[in-house]
Amino acid sequence: MSDPIACPTTVFLVDDHALFRAGVKAELAGLNDDRIAIVGEAGSVAEAVTRITAERPNVVLLDVHMPDGGGRAVLEKVHALYPEAVFLALSVSDAAEDVINVIRAGARGYVTKTISGPELADAIVRVAGGDAVFSPRLAGFVLDAFSDRDGAVPAVNPELDLLSPREREVLRLLARGYAYKEIASQLFISIKTVETHVSSVLRKTQMSNRYELSRWATDRRLI
DSSP, X not given: OOOTTTSOEXXXXXXXXXXXXXXXXXXXXXXXXXXXXXXXXXXXXHHHHHHHHHHOOXXXXXXXXXXXXXXXXXXXXXXXXXXXXXXXXXXXXXXHHXXXXXXXXXXXXXXXXXOOHHHHXXXXXXXXXTOOEEOHHHHHHXXXXXXXSTTOOOSOOHHHHTSOHHHHHHHHHHHTTOOHHHHHHHHTOOHHHHHHHHHHHHHHHTXXXXXXXXXXXXXXXXX
């Protein structure tokens, strides 16, 4: 636990989008907040594991979905080498499965990319100090996952586990009514790649069209 006055919380940023990393760094730097200091960044799982274990930051801001394995892979590999690292997920996804997945892997919090700069700075300091931090709506997912009440989101869902993190993300947007072009824009991928993911989801779930997929996703509280 760092002293917020004498020793700033050191922060490492992991996200596969360089422009987003630059934006987060600029936003935090613009706050002139002496409580935090960014000490490094990475855009892939392999790079993140190597650099985090070398830099040994207090807090890792972690993207959940990355092309070469995802945030959970970073978390698990780093914790095996540097268990003192504290992870705060920072993702565009607000899907219950994504939240539960990284929390079960050991993240101390999960906030979405709609968070403001000052709120993010506060969240970083809080997780470094031992608190668990969640965007308000996401906290409910976590409570549900670890409760026994009826209707709670199961912590492990074998059907959803058939889908890759990217396929779940495409499915969630599809179920919300987004067109392929809009999904491609949101996820920074091509329309052809969206079509490929949808075909894979249809095959794995044994559904025949997007309307059945929407009901399937809704039943599992994926949207």
